[in-house]
Amino acid sequence: MADRAPGATPGAPAATPPARALRALGPVRPRLRLLLRRFGPATVRGRATAGAVLVVAAALALASFALLALLKANLLRNAERDAERQAVTIARLAATGGLDRMRAPLPGADFVQVVNARGRVLRATPNLAGAPAFGPAKPAGPGTAFHTWRVRPLGAEHRLRVVQVTTDTPQGLVTVYVGTSLRDVDAADDTTTAALAVGGPLLLLTVALVTWRVTGRALGPVEAIRAEVAEITDRDLHRRVPVPPTRDEVARLAQTMNATLDRLESSGHRQRQFIADASHELRSPITVLRTQLEVALAVRDPELWPELIAGALEDTERLQRLASDLLLLARIDAAQPLAAVRLDLGDVVRAAVESRPGDRVPVRTELGAGVEVEGNELWLTRVVTNLLDNAQRFAGRRVEVVLRTAGDPGARTAVLEVLDDGPGIPPGDRERIFERFTRLDDSRSRDHGGAGLGLAIARDLIGHHGGTLTAAPSPEGARLRAVLPLAPASSPRTDPRRPAA
Structure with a gap:
């Protein structure tokens, strides 16, 4: 024992x-x-x-x-x-x-x-x-x-x-x-052990089957989305992924994917339209320039050469301006978040107006004091220049530039308006004029050297500064209004005469 x-x-x-x-x-x-x-x-x-x-x-x-x-x-x-x-x-x-x-x-x-x-x-x-x-x-x-x-x-x-x-x-x-x-x-130990030995594997098998089925049903819409996206090419951007009837994360994923496809389709359409318009705009001056050069080559009279060369030079300058505008648009589309500095918008507008002494119509200014914004001086100067070019193209005898502040004390904005006494803008075209290569009077704008990019560039630049550019109603002529947020009181100040990077 x-x-x-x-x-x-x-x-x-x-x-x-x-x-x-x-x-x-x-x-x-x-x-x-x-x-x-x-x-x-x-x-x-x-x-x-x-x-x-x-x-x-x-x-x-x-x-x-x-x-x-x-x-x-x-x-x-x-x-x-x-x-x-x-x-x-x-x-x-x-x-x-x-x-x-x-x-x-x-x-x-x-x-x-x-x-x-x-x-x-x-x-x-x-x-x-x-x-x-x-x-x-x-x-x-x-x-x-x-x-x-x-x-x-x-x-x-x-x-x-x-x-x-x-x-x-x-x-x-x-x-x-x-x-x-x-x-x-x-006996209790043996019985319980046997029950666990038999019930444990059955329980694990049940868990595996249920998890497999549940995850399969949950991931089925994801696989459908993946298969549909895999078949979409750059020529099939009109296709959309199926949205499951549930209101879970997979349904929101499908909705987000369709929204992304909408933006891609819209971007692709704009890109194709832009390429077509740019090709059309470049083809016309290139054709005219080639014709002038061929005439100059065929003419043997030296006295006619200066006139032919002057016309070719004018078309060359037009091509150069168009190429510069296209390059600027490409840079704007690919621009990173703006590295802005504090600027006095009145000084920027005054410098832009004073740099145009040869304008056809004198420009009258009414600039408020202390209107400070955060932005890029070169881009804001380009906005003012494009707005003035548009006004000079159609004005009869008057072009005005008005700068003021507006809004509530807690959300005040800077308002820049450029007015002219030209033929004005029809209400139905007040948004269309900001589209690229848009001209309300194609022949007149082409004679004045416009390619329909100035207002589109100005709106994109204002948008990068967090503002808006619209065509406001006016009893006479056109009124283009740019609205920018004022600079906060804590932002650093910089010399507006020094170009910003």
């Missing part, structure tokens, strides 16, 4: 199998992570399924260990409590000399044996008749101990839990052994 494991008092701390397993996996975690990255699922659906199965498996394993430990501890505690109660009762009888009144073990106990300090059996239940004493060694003193027998001293099929209670009697120390079978503990 010496083949028994030494018992321990319930509640003693011990390392659980999951904790030992985690400590053992510590050095190999990087390798596992590398293997999962190399050999793991390549699709989002597969990774989501594998992740869900791994999480549920880990949670199920921890829950199973905890359930088995709690169940075993609870059943063992109940068995120990019944056996200890009987052992204490018999120990009291031994202390008072009443061992002859000891009865058969009550339910919950399989045997009882009373041994004195010399190892002689004083009392025992009939199923231990003739059996030697259980104690492997003499007890050191009174107390209670618990042991689990790993042999079957009674021929039982289950382990035995023995409660040992030692007490003082008039004849010396007496030890009472009360044993109870752990058949219920073992």
Whole structure:
């Protein structure tokens, strides 16, 4: 009977199998992570399924260990409590000399044996008749101990839990052994383990199937969007991706993708229109220039050459201005956020007007003081120049430039207006004049050297400064109005006469 494991008092701390397993996996975690990255699922659906199965498996394993430990501890505690109660009762009888009144073990106990300090059996239940004493060694003193027998001293099929209670009697120390079978503990442990062994894989399989189906249904619209986008080329920008009827992130992704395709289609249309218009505008002066050069080559009279060369030079200058405007538009379209500095807009307008002494119609200015904005001086000067060029092209006898502030005290703006007494702008064309290569009177504008880019450039430049440029109603002639936000009081000041980068 010496083949028994030494018992321990319930509640003693011990390392659980999951904790030992985690400590053992510590050095190999990087390798596992590398293997999962190399050999793991390549699709989002597969990774989501594998992740869900791994999480549920880990949670199920921890829950199973905890359930088995709690169940075993609870059943063992109940068995120990019944056996200890009987052992204490018999120990009291031994202390008072009443061992002859000891009865058969009550339910919950399989045997009882009373041994004195010399190892002689004083009392025992009939199923231990003739059996030697259980104690492997003499007890050191009174107390209670618990042991689990790993042999079957009674021929039982289950382990035995023995409660040992030692007490003082008039004849010396007496030890009472009360044993109870752990058949219920073992049966519950086996049943629970079998249920977990069968139910665990079924649960993991169910989780994998459900996750696979759910992620497949969730990612189905994404795959449809991907397939549609993969088939869209630069010639199929009119196509749109399907929008699922749900109101989730996938539906918003499809709506955002369609909005992006709308912008791409609009941008492509504008680009093609711009290329067509630019080709048309460049073709006309190039054709005229070639004709003049061919005439000059054919004419043998040297007296006519200066006139022919002057006409060719005029068309060359027109080509140069058109090329400069096209280059500026390309730079504006690709411009980064504006690196603005604080400027006095009145000084910028005054300098732009004073740099045009040869204008056909004198320009009258009415400039408010202290109108400061944040912007690029070269670009703002180009805005004023383009607006004045447009006014000079159509004005009869009057061109005015007015600069003032407007708005509420918390949101004041700078308002720049250029007025002329020309034929004016019809209400239906007040937005169309800002389109590129747009001329309301094509022949007249071409005679005056306009290519229909000045107002488009001015609006783009104002837009880069956070403002707007519109054609306002006017009782006489045209009124072009540019509105810019005023500079905040904390922005740094710079010299407006120095060109900004």
